Amino acid sequence: MKFKVKDVDLSTGGTLIVILNSEDAKKLDLHGGDRVILKKGKKEIITSVDITHSNKNIKNGQVGLFEEVLDTLKVKKGEIISVNPTHTPASIEIIKNKLDGKILSEKEINILVKDMVENDLTEMELAYFVSACYNEKLNHEEIVAFTKAVLKNGKQINFGRGIMADKHCLGGVPNNRTTMLITPIIASAGLKIAKSSSRSITSAAGTADTMEALAKIAFPLKKIKEIVKRANGCIIWGGAMELAGADNKLIKVRHPLRLDPEGLMLASILAKKASVGSTHVLIDIPIGKTAKIHSKKVAKNLKKKFIELGKTLGMKVQVMITDGSQPIGNGIGPNLEARDILYILKRDERAPKDLEKKSIMMANKLFRLTKTKASAKEILNSKVAYLKMREIIKLQGGKVSINPDNLELGKYTFDVKSTKSGKVSEMNNIKLTKVARIAGSPEDKKAGIYLYKHVKDKVKRGEKLYTIYSSSRDKLEYAKLASKNAIVIK
Amino acid sequence: MKFKVKDVDLSTGGTLIVILNSEDAKKLDLHGGDRVILKKGKKEIITSVDITHSNKNIKNGQVGLFEEVLDTLKVKKGEIISVNPTHTPASIEIIKNKLDGKILSEKEINILVKDMVENDLTEMELAYFVSACYNEKLNHEEIVAFTKAVLKNGKQINFGRGIMADKHCLGGVPNNRTTMLITPIIASAGLKIAKSSSRSITSAAGTADTMEALAKIAFPLKKIKEIVKRANGCIIWGGAMELAGADNKLIKVRHPLRLDPEGLMLASILAKKASVGSTHVLIDIPIGKTAKIHSKKVAKNLKKKFIELGKTLGMKVQVMITDGSQPIGNGIGPNLEARDILYILKRDERAPKDLEKKSIMMANKLFRLTKTKASAKEILNSKVAYLKMREIIKLQGGKVSINPDNLELGKYTFDVKSTKSGKVSEMNNIKLTKVARIAGSPEDKKAGIYLYKHVKDKVKRGEKLYTIYSSSRDKLEYAKLASKNAIVIK
Numbered sequence: 001m002k003f004k005v006k007d008v009d010l011s012t013g014g015t016l017i018v019i020l021n022s023e024d025a026k027k028l029d030l031h032g033g034d035r036v037i038l039k040k041g042k043k044e045i046i047t048s049v050d051i052t053h054s055n056k057n058i059k060n061g062q063v064g065l066f067e068e069v070l071d072t073l074k075v076k077k078g079e080i081i082s083v084n085p086t087h088t089p090a091s092i093e094i095i096k097n098k099l100d101g102k103i104l105s106e107k108e109i110n111i112l113v114k115d116m117v118e119n120d121l122t123e124m125e126l127a128y129f130v131s132a133c134y135n136e137k138l139n140h141e142e143i144v145a146f147t148k149a150v151l152k153n154g155k156q157i158n159f160g161r162g163i164m165a166d167k168h169c170l171g172g173v174p175n176n177r178t179t180m181l182i183t184p185i186i187a188s189a190g191l192k193i194a195k196s197s198s199r200s201i202t203s204a205a206g207t208a209d210t211m212e213a214l215a216k217i218a219f220p221l222k223k224i225k226e227i228v229k230r231a232n233g234c235i236i237w238g239g240a241m242e243l244a245g246a247d248n249k250l251i252k253v254r255h256p257l258r259l260d261p262e263g264l265m266l267a268s269i270l271a272k273k274a275s276v277g278s279t280h281v282l283i284d285i286p287i288g289k290t291a292k293i294h295s296k297k298v299a300k301n302l303k304k305k306f307i308e309l310g311k312t313l314g315m316k317v318q319v320m321i322t323d324g325s326q327p328i329g330n331g332i333g334p335n336l337e338a339r340d341i342l343y344i345l346k347r348d349e350r351a352p353k354d355l356e357k358k359s360i361m362m363a364n365k366l367f368r369l370t371k372t373k374a375s376a377k378e379i380l381n382s383k384v385a386y387l388k389m390r391e392i393i394k395l396q397g398g399k400v401s402i403n404p405d406n407l408e409l410g411k412y413t414f415d416v417k418s419t420k421s422g423k424v425s426e427m428n429n430i431k432l433t434k435v436a437r438i439a440g441s442p443e444d445k446k447a448g449i450y451l452y453k454h455v456k457d458k459v460k461r462g463e464k465l466y467t468i469y470s471s472s473r474d475k476l477e478y479a480k481l482a483s484k485n486a487i488v489i490k
Numbered sequence: 491m492k493f494k495v496k497d498v499d500l501s502t503g504g505t506l507i508v509i510l511n512s513e514d515a516k517k518l519d520l521h522g523g524d525r526v527i528l529k530k531g532k533k534e535i536i537t538s539v540d541i542t543h544s545n546k547n548i549k550n551g552q553v554g555l556f557e558e559v560l561d562t563l564k565v566k567k568g569e570i571i572s573v574n575p576t577h578t579p580a581s582i583e584i585i586k587n588k589l590d591g592k593i594l595s596e597k598e599i600n601i602l603v604k605d606m607v608e609n610d611l612t613e614m615e616l617a618y619f620v621s622a623c624y625n626e627k628l629n630h631e632e633i634v635a636f637t638k639a640v641l642k643n644g645k646q647i648n649f650g651r652g653i654m655a656d657k658h659c660l661g662g663v664p665n666n667r668t669t670m671l672i673t674p675i676i677a678s679a680g681l682k683i684a685k686s687s688s689r690s691i692t693s694a695a696g697t698a699d700t701m702e703a704l705a706k707i708a709f710p711l712k713k714i715k716e717i718v719k720r721a722n723g724c725i726i727w728g729g730a731m732e733l734a735g736a737d738n739k740l741i742k743v744r745h746p747l748r749l750d751p752e753g754l755m756l757a758s759i760l761a762k763k764a765s766v767g768s769t770h771v772l773i774d775i776p777i778g779k780t781a782k783i784h785s786k787k788v789a790k791n792l793k794k795k796f797i798e799l800g801k802t803l804g805m806k807v808q809v810m811i812t813d814g815s816q817p818i819g820n821g822i823g824p825n826l827e828a829r830d831i832l833y834i835l836k837r838d839e840r841a842p843k844d845l846e847k848k849s850i851m852m853a854n855k856l857f858r859l860t861k862t863k864a865s866a867k868e869i870l871n872s873k874v875a876y877l878k879m880r881e882i883i884k885l886q887g888g889k890v891s892i893n894p895d896n897l898e899l900g901k902y903t904f905d906v907k908s909t910k911s912g913k914v915s916e917m918n919n920i921k922l923t924k925v926a927r928i929a930g931s932p933e934d935k936k937a938g939i940y941l942y943k944h945v946k947d948k949v950k951r952g953e954k955l956y957t958i959y960s961s962s963r964d965k966l967e968y969a970k971l972a973s974k975n976a977i978v979i980k
Contacts (some may be wrong), residue, residue, distance in 0.1 A: 009547045010498060010509065010554070019500065027965070029927045031692070033746040054557065057499045064500070067544065088746075096747050097622060125746050127614045131621035135590060202521070256523040256578075256615050257586050437519045475517070 005095040007077040016047035019064035020397030089114030098132035106145040106471035113149035126236035138263025150271035166278035175329035181359035184388040187233030189374040196238035204436035210236035286324025290429035326427040329355035333441035333448015342404035345386040410469035431486035438471040438480040493553035497567040509554035589623035603639035628753030640761035656768035662782030665819030671849035674878040677723030679864040686728030694926035703828035705888030734761040776814025780919035815928035816917040819845035823931035823938015826890035831895035835876040890917035900959035921976035929960040929969040
């Protein structure tokens with residue numbers, strides 16, 4: 001059937017959707033979520049159908065297109081396109097099979113991941129898939145197949161032969177910016193480490209956001225190879241390179257119920273490592289009431305599975321279970337976190353000792369894992385790591401001068417003070433993150449929190465617990481409201 | 491925060507949604523699917539958030555509202571409303587618990603059903619709920635609680651004391667319009683039967699659509715009571731009365747994967763029966779390759795559960811497992827099905843014997859279940875049932891003259907003929923339904939199929955298998971294309 005294009009002036013952020021009114025939908029026997037094939041000249045695309053119940057918005061003979069569809073099909077409003085029913089993607093049956101507890105074959109998983117990457121599945125269908133993987137856990141073979149499929153359907157970088165070190169943290173702990181110390185330490189020892197990091201989704205800053213306070217983070221693959229060849233290391237944003245992009249599609253549908261099925265998580269993490277050719281990977285699983293993983297039991301089970309999966313993929317994986325009960329480092333927010341890093345690298349006395357200690361420990365673990373004779377502490381103390389970081393920052397288009405005190409902070413500030421004397425008994429990662437986000441992190445690089453206290457520290461009544469920074473007076477006010485009970489004194 | 495309203499000129503058909511651009515969403519730390527409270531003067535509503543990634547469509551400081559939200563909040567484009575984050579409904583945690591395999595309490599199920607009915611849950615969240623019920627089957631107590639909650643959160647009709655007969659068919663078999671024969675037969679014997687039926691969702695016609703060929707089907711509760719008081723029976727559309735409306739919310743999310751979790755189905759069916767005070771219910775489970783239920787094992791298990799649930803609800807439930815391998819009756823589509831019914835009631839020789847026989851059998855079962863001394867065959871033969879149907883049709887605002895030959899059929903017709911001689915070995919319910927729907931059923935009451943053959947009938951090469959009727963030349967052409975292999979001759 002022929003339809004006249006209406007631009008509905010909206011975007012979905014991915015999924016390709018067309019809107020028909022219910023009368024036209026009935027003429028084609030289409031239901032919400034059914035697939036149609038759109039044709040304009042020789043160009044064809046498959047989208048799913050949304051049905052609107054009044055024909056006031058989408059008139060008979062009209063079809064409403066979202067931005068993504070207009071762009072992909074290269075049509076404008078008022079043009080005529082043909083819309084006809086087509087088969088549902090094979091992935092639907094595959095998702096149904098998983099819901100029914102069947103074990104998926106490598107081929108089926110590959111079809112599914114391909115459809116995910118190509119935006120051929122609706123959010124609701126992806127939600128059913130997430131739910132299926134949550135209830136009918138993926139077995140080892142399925143996880144391996146999923147990892148390979150994610151890898152195959154995304155881009156990869158080949159840095160050549162030899163050891164490629166890597167690390168990953170499961171997250172949930174504010175700051176904890178070990179990557180930005182481990183990378184220069186490891187690279188200083190002559191090992192290669194091409195660290196692809198993520199931006200924040202629900203945190204106050206991802207490593208990519210913090211690195212962006214100092215340098216550029218998005219590069220073409222060729223340029224990344226060049227940087228690593230020269231400096232042995234880089235800290236870049238994985239999202240920009242479409243490395244292992246399949247799991248990005250699941251972020252939105254996982255959000256409402258905060259589901260993160262184990263198998264998908266394992267596959268997505270190790271696929272990202274494999275996409276940059278990592279051979280030796282250290283994984284940090286922080287546990288804590290307000291971290292991502294709450295129990296030691298879950299952490300230990302994950303540890304086992306990470307190691308198994310790594311083995312199958314030909315990757316040496318070591319897993320450490322760490323304390324995730326409070327932020328690690330003092331700053332929360334891009335510039336504040338970057339400042340902590342520079343303090344440590346420059347051996348400044350204002351350096352947060354907890355972050356320094358954890359990073360040294362992790363770097364040494366990676367040295368042992370790769371059988372490298374080197375001491376992280378020495379590399380730090382000799383400022384070799386600082387020089388290496390300066391080299392990486394320069395190669396990544398950052399400023400040559402990286403004085404921590406030059407990092408700008410929000411001009412509106414508020415000191416949160418203790419209402420009683422005692423000891424810090426609890427720090428709520430989730431609440432502290434919320435305060436920093438409302439203050440403007442990570443978009444506003446100058447926004448965030450600076451902590452003066454950690455768990456077990458003594459506090460006097462009226463003493464500062466932390467300062468909130470924001471570039472906006474309004475946001476600071478909202479952040480103040482959210483700051484209640486983020487730190488508990490007993 | 492204050493926002494200026496933009497009318498996005500779309501409707502969702504239920505769920506309340508507002509659209510913010512990603513910059514504004516970040517200011518409030520909102521993610522897609524999060525809940526916000528909208529305020530305009532004293533009026534407040536809670537909606538979920540959709541985020542658009544360009545600020546071309548929804549500008550900074552603007553919020554896009556769907557039709558449902560504009561109507562509910564009573565605002566127009568250009569007006570200023572406040573939008574602020576609020577808690578997610580308790581239902582989210584309840585759905586998560588079900589996904590985790592926990593058994594839900596009566597109170598939790600009630601909260602969930604209330605949120606469903608009030609459009610407080612997004613389609614994605616409902617999909618997670620359907621998925622949870624599919625994987626972690628509801629137990630008997632949960633099904634009972636769900637039935638009661640659906641009942642409590644919908645309207646009910648009280649017809650007073652005494653026996654209320656009722657029947658239900660699980661569906662998937664074209665025509666099979668037994669309700670329209672059983673109701674007048676039962677009512678003729680002095681028993682009350684307030685039959686609330688559904689419109690078609692994926693079939694060529696629901697009982698409500700077929701009854702609509704003869705009379706009105708939507709009435710206020712008061713009028714329904716009056717009709718049943720006078721005629722002992724009625725055949726009305728349940729959807730118009732919001733009887734047990736909760737499960738309507740799930741139709742759209744069940745569609746993509748065609749999921750129909752057992753517990754939800756049991757609860758939804760018996761809640762509808764309970765909402766009209768039914769005391770004796772006969773349930774028909776047709777099984778067949780292209781019917782809704784494919785295996786005897788599944789049917790038997792359902793039978794057991796229907797009886798158990800009925801017992802707990804104080805309802806006598808009898809279940810029959812029948813042959814669902816082919817259409818029952820000759821017409822498929824509202825007018826064609828209504829004509830079959832009138833042929834039978836008027837004892838016309840063109841009456842389809844299979845539908846007559848099944849309806850007599852079922853009516854007699856209901857007589858035995860309610861300990862009523864009566865013979866369905868005699869009631870039919872004496873034309874008492876015909877007069878009763880005429881009375882009901884008249885009370886429901888239909889025409890007094892109900893000559894089957896006056897029911898109009900589509901003026902464009904096509905005869906599907908056999909390409910070889912042999913025996914009908916298979917009739918595909920799904921394909922025949924598709925042909926009738928594409929021809930225009932059920933919206934076009936005159937459209938559909940008339941069958942000349944059933945399974946095991948002998949056929950000569952070139953002999954007519956069925957005629958397709960449509961009011962549109964185009965639709966007839968599309969229907970012809972879909973008619974391939976709907977009937978198999980061997």
